[in-house]
Amino acid sequence: MKSIKAILLIFIALLGLQLSAYANPQPEEEEFNAGETIFHHLSNSHEWHLFSIGDTHVSIPLPVILYTPNGLDVFLSSEFHHGKVTEEGIMLERGKNTYIIEHDHIKLAGHEEAAVYDFSITKNVASMFLSVVLLFIIFGKVAKSYQTDKPQAPKGLAGLVEPVILFVRDEIAVPAIGKDKYERFMPYLLTVFFYIWINNLLGLLPGAANLTGNITITATLAGFTLMMILFNGNKNYWGHIFAPPVPTWLYPIMIPIEIVGIFTKPFALAIRLFANITAGHIVILSLLSLIFIFKSFAVAPISVGFALFINGLELLVAFIQAFVFTLLSALFIGQAVEEHHHEEHEAHHPAHEEANHAEKPAQAEIKEEVAVTA
């Protein structure tokens, strides 16, 4: 109870920190722009901005890695502050390259848009690394507790994580993919689940990056699921796409629809995760922005109260979205590796089959054999 109270206190304190972070990025004479502030906090950045007091911005500089026509250029994001502020953005001269940085977008002066490939360790990438390190620490520890000769009851961290692993196995993988084939996909599903979950949770921390609310991240994750589907799809799956069970004259319509269908599934996955997490962040940030829009401390208790409530809700959403993403991935994979039920059905009624194919007994036999081996 005591520790819960302490965590709650820290949480509320940090919320205050977040508040101050939102409050002061703009000089005081400038009008507070809630939309801009919110989008600034939702989007990626080359530095990890923690908080600002007055005009002093406290942020962690991150490495900028640029691939330019003049070779690879690596420097810290704090160098941006040494550049000249111009109309177009910040002008930064480094060796042969002159960069123009506008809203965290880096361009090369006198070149086309695509001339710079930005592989920087941005705030999101850094946050991703952090989450991965956390995953390794947590699961390295948990895995160790299973490497004993005699099976033991899960204790400590393993006791916390094991029910979730069992949940992924028994509620997601087994029902969606089937008892015979789920084991092959368990590592991928578990990784996706915990990766999304931990990043959802990290995203809720004040000052943290909004990783799972980033379309690039969700699209890449969905891309992995798509690859899983494409590489594991069996004859039956491809048969449904290129030879759907419809009259032949419908093929010109059906085949394109089925091909589009391959891509709509991961697309929906990507958009769902992105939209859910981003929406949650926008709601929290909007509630907190109310204080600065009304310029009144009186609004603060209500705003903070609501934001706290939404934050609690987001904790739930963090789990639910990880669950939904994993479940749908499992369902799509399950569809791709599913066996043909019709043939199985026929295999159970050999007498019926023989009666139907009495005139072609050899063919019936082959079909039956296929059904049995399948």
Added chain:
Amino acid sequence: MQLLTPELGLFFWQLVTFLLVVFLLTKYAWKPILQGIKKREEEITHALAAAEKAREEMQRISAENEKLLQEARIEKDQILKKAQETARQLVDEAKENAKKEANRMIEDARRIIESEKNAALSEIKAQIATLSVQVAERILKNQLSEEAKQKAYIEELLKDIKLN
């Protein structure tokens, strides 16, 4: 819309990182964890089955014990009954024998007494006869010692004859 613009760098790092995470976690976490869980589940199933089996065995043994006990009880009752019967029979037999023996002894005693009595009686008779002859002899000797007495007796005898 900055929010919806994919970023090349992020995509690249995500691709590399995620593949690495999948690979490393699969090798060092998921496989041992899932194997551990499976092993434990098997062990639990096994243990439960063993417990069930032991319970059944226990039940079977206790039923057998109960049966054995029941049988022993029945046998005990039978043995007791038999023993009692045998004892009674023995007692009866002994009683019978004793009675017979007693009767026989009484009979013997009676017979001996009878024969002893007869022997005694015949001896007494013989004695009496001897005694009577002796008495008669003495009396005769005494009475017929004198002439006068002899004459008187003859007369008397003659008188009797006359009368007849």
